[in-house]
Amino acid sequence: MNFDMGQYGAYIWPAYAISALALGGLSVWTVAAWRRAKARLAALEKPRAEKPRRETNT
Amino acid sequence: MNWLFKYANPHNFMRLSNVVLPVAAIATVLCLVAGLYFSFSVPPDYQQGTTITLLFIHVPADLVAMAAYVVIAVCSLLSLVWRHPLSDTAARAAAPLGAVFTVLGLITGALWGKPMWGTYWVWDARLTSFLLLLFLYLGYMALWNAIEDEVRAGRAAAILAMISVVNIPIIKFSVDWWSTLHQGETIMAGKLAPVYLPPFLLMMAGYMLLFLTLWMMRIRTAIVERRARNLMVSA
Amino acid sequence: MSPFLTLLTRDIKLAARSGGGAALALSFFALVATLMPLGVGADLKLLARIAGGVLWVGAVLAALLSLDRLFQGDFEDGSLELIALSPLSLEMTSFAKIAAHWLSTGLPLTLLSPLLALMFNLAPAPMAILFVSLLLGTPAVSAVGAIGASLTLSLKRGGLILPLIILPLLAPVVIFGAGAVAAVSDGMAGTGALELLGAFAVAAVLLSPFAAAASVRLNLGN
Numbered sequence: 001m002n003f004d005m006g007q008y009g010a011y012i013w014p015a016y017a018i019s020a021l022a023l024g025g026l027s028v029w030t031v032a033a034w035r036r037a038k039a040r041l042a043a044l045e046k047p048r049a050e051k052p053r054r055e056t057n058t
Numbered sequence: 059m060n061w062l063f064k065y066a067n068p069h070n071f072m073r074l075s076n077v078v079l080p081v082a083a084i085a086t087v088l089c090l091v092a093g094l095y096f097s098f099s100v101p102p103d104y105q106q107g108t109t110i111t112l113l114f115i116h117v118p119a120d121l122v123a124m125a126a127y128v129v130i131a132v133c134s135l136l137s138l139v140w141r142h143p144l145s146d147t148a149a150r151a152a153a154p155l156g157a158v159f160t161v162l163g164l165i166t167g168a169l170w171g172k173p174m175w176g177t178y179w180v181w182d183a184r185l186t187s188f189l190l191l192l193f194l195y196l197g198y199m200a201l202w203n204a205i206e207d208e209v210r211a212g213r214a215a216a217i218l219a220m221i222s223v224v225n226i227p228i229i230k231f232s233v234d235w236w237s238t239l240h241q242g243e244t245i246m247a248g249k250l251a252p253v254y255l256p257p258f259l260l261m262m263a264g265y266m267l268l269f270l271t272l273w274m275m276r277i278r279t280a281i282v283e284r285r286a287r288n289l290m291v292s293a
Numbered sequence: 294m295s296p297f298l299t300l301l302t303r304d305i306k307l308a309a310r311s312g313g314g315a316a317l318a319l320s321f322f323a324l325v326a327t328l329m330p331l332g333v334g335a336d337l338k339l340l341a342r343i344a345g346g347v348l349w350v351g352a353v354l355a356a357l358l359s360l361d362r363l364f365q366g367d368f369e370d371g372s373l374e375l376i377a378l379s380p381l382s383l384e385m386t387s388f389a390k391i392a393a394h395w396l397s398t399g400l401p402l403t404l405l406s407p408l409l410a411l412m413f414n415l416a417p418a419p420m421a422i423l424f425v426s427l428l429l430g431t432p433a434v435s436a437v438g439a440i441g442a443s444l445t446l447s448l449k450r451g452g453l454i455l456p457l458i459i460l461p462l463l464a465p466v467v468i469f470g471a472g473a474v475a476a477v478s479d480g481m482a483g484t485g486a487l488e489l490l491g492a493f494a495v496a497a498v499l500l501s502p503f504a505a506a507a508s509v510r511l512n513l514g515n
Contacts, residue, residue, distance in 0.1 A: 001098040005108040008173050012111055015169040019115045019162055023268060026158050030272045030279075037282040044289045190461045197458040204448050213511045214444050218458060221440060221504055225462050228493065232465035235489070236472060 066143050068281045075274045082274065086267040093260030100253055109173050113250075114257045116166040118265035119159050120184070123191060126156030126269060130198070131223035134216035144277070146212030149219065150202055151276035155269055157195040163188050183237035187230045194222045296381040297389050304393035307366070308359065315401040318355040322402050325351035326409040337414040344413035345423060345474025349467050351409075352402045352427055353460070356434045359398055360459075361452035363390055363442035364509060373446075377513055383506035391432070391439045391501065399431030419478040426470040426483075426490060433466050433494035436501040443508035465493055 005012045093114065103110035133149035136142035167185050168178045179185070201218055205211035250258060294302075308314035329347045330340055367373040376386055406427050410420040441459035448454065473486035 001095065003098060005111070006102075008107060008109045011169045011173050012108065015112055015115060015166045018165055019119070022158055022162050026155065027268070027272060030275050034275050034279045034282075037279045037286065041282050041286045041289070044286055190464055193457065193461040197454065197461065200454045200457055201444065204445070204450075204454055210447075210511060214508060217440075217504060217508055217511070218444055222462065225465075228465050229461070232468045232489070236468045 066145075068144060068284075071144060072278060072281060075278055079271065079274050079278075082267055082271040086264055086271050089260050089264035089267055093257050093264050096257035096260060100257060103251070103254075106174070109170060110254060112166060112170040113254070114261045116163060116170055117258070118262045119163040119166060120188065121262065122265045122269050123156055123160040123163050123188065125266070126152050126159060127191065127194070127219075127223060127226065129273075130156065130219050134219040134223075137212060137216045138220065144281075146209075146216065147280045148273075148277050149216065150212070151280055152273050153195060153199050153202070155272055155276070157192065157199065159265075159269070160188055160192045160195060164192065181237070183230075183234045186237070187233045190229055190233070191226070194226070198222070296379060297385055300376070300381060300386060300389040301393050301396075304390055305397050308393065308397040311362075311366075314359070314397045318358055318398040319401055319405055321358060322351050322355040322405060323409065325354065326412060330413075341414040341416070341419075341478065342475075344410055344415045345419065345471040345478070346467075348406055348409055348413070348423060349426070349430075349471040349474075352399075352406070352431065353434055353463055353467060355402055356394075356398045356431060356438065357456055357459075359394065360435075360438040360442050361445065361455050363394060363439055364446040364505075365442070368446045368512065373509065374513060377509065383509050384502040387439055387443070387502040387505035387509070388498075391435045391498065391505075394439070395432050395435040399427075399435050403427040403431055415474075416478065419474045419483075422477045422483045422487070423474045426473045426487060429487065429491050429494050430466045430470045433490075433497040434463060436494075436497040437462050437466075439505045440501050440508070443505040443512070446509070447512050466490065469493065 097111050097114045100110070102108045106113075129152050130149045133142075133145040133152070137145040137149065164185060167188070168180075171180045171182075171185070172178050175182075198215055198218055202211050202215045205214055305314075326348060329343075329351075333339065333343070364373060367376060377383055381389075403424060406423055407420055410423055415423065437459050438455075440462075441455045444458065445452075445455050469486045469490035473483035473490065476486055477483040
């Protein structure tokens with residue numbers, strides 16, 4: 001692999017860096033939101049699962 | 059059409075995406091890694107020198123930015139005409155992703171422009187059109203956020219998306235017309251030499267797959283959030 | 294009088310009563326035209342070159358001012374529901390409101406433009422083209438604006454989103470309108486640009502009532 005970009009390096013590396021940061025940040029944000037949502041749902045579903053079922057007469 | 063409605067059911071969508079998502083994620087990583095390897099293994103271009111490497115991250119960003127808006131428009135059509143239940147969610151989920159790719163396209167375009175044309179910002183047809191596309195994204199997201207009732211917000215945003223997408227080719231045409239009027243043709247890369255195809259196609263695929271992966275995840279998140287909200291209401 | 298004309302005259306009268314209708318838009322237009330030279334300098338040759346663009350942008354912004362109230366006023370006091378139930382279709386209602394808006398803002402702005410163009414040292418030929426371009430283009434501004442207004446009519450602070458939504462859609466109008474003026478200033482024919490502008494305007498005026506009606510229906514809860 002050739003990393004010598006010559007005179008254009010000053011433009012190429014920031015472009016790649018910003019792209020990596022933006023897309024990486026986007027991915028982190030997306031995964032974090034997913035995890036948060038999953039955790040919240042699990043927390044809400046837990047007490048329901050543990051609630052004892054009441055016997056009915058009929 | 060029926061298969062589309064099969065996955066309109068959130069439950070079915072979750073089951074489908076449980077399988078597809080990991081595959082897409084892995085494919086994304088593979089394509090991007092391979093693409094990056096090739097991007098830095100190709101010889102410099104005869105005309106553009108080493109800045110040809112910027113093509114591999116600029117054009118894919120631009121194309122995903124455009125594709126995302128088309129996705130939003132298609133979902134909006136499904137929502138308005140066929141009342142496909144998950145499409146509003148899907149459209150809304152795609153918007154921030156598309157906006158980020160648009161910004162990336164603008165930034166990488168500017169960084170490519172400086173060595174090519176001498177200034178960071180150039181009012182060339184492509185950059186200007188993409189700036190307008192960014193505003194379309196922002197307006198779309200703002201409308202979603204402004205209307206409180208989610209169903210109404212979805213319908214209103216769908217109408218806006220349909221109108222905007224009809225306008226995008228017109229905007230592009232008018233900006234092209236304007237740009238040739240003022241500066242003559244600004245030449246972007248002509249035909250791509252075959253040696254540059256592998257990195258370009260791999261990065262293209264990687265970017266598209268990344269969008270798909272993140273999009274699916276955001277739809278799943280929205281479904282789970284709705285379930286949580288319903289539980290809270292009925293508790 | 295037909296329901297269409299009734300609504301049309303009513304809206305024009307309402308526009309005149311609240312906020313002065315045309316007066317507000319005209320003052321804003323003139324102010325923008327005044328601030329520009331203060332910002333860029335009084336070089337008359339420069340002003341003549343930028344006149345088309347500055348006056349076009351000023352006209353669009355001035356027309357924007359009264360757009361958010363296009364449907365909102367009637368929505369808030371319940372009149373919109375009554376109008377929806379009337380024999381006049383929502384599409385024709387929207388068309389009437391677009392026409393009323395143009396007559397009370399777009400047209401007055403067009404009529405004021407030669408005076409402002411004079412202040413920008415614009416030559417007679419481009420001045421005439423500016424007039425024609427505004428005459429053709431301001432209906433498009435009202436039409437596209439009506440779409441934005443109907444989408445945001447339920448929002449209390451919808452006025453902030455409205456420009457964000459419709460200004461990108463109006464880019465072609467500004468491009469062709471100002472482009473026509475610039476072409477004639479440079480000694481070329483402006484007809485190409487005017488034709489494109491006219492086509493856009495016709496399409497916008499014919500199609501936007503349908504979009505606006507759909508949005509109104511959506512907001513009325515049908």
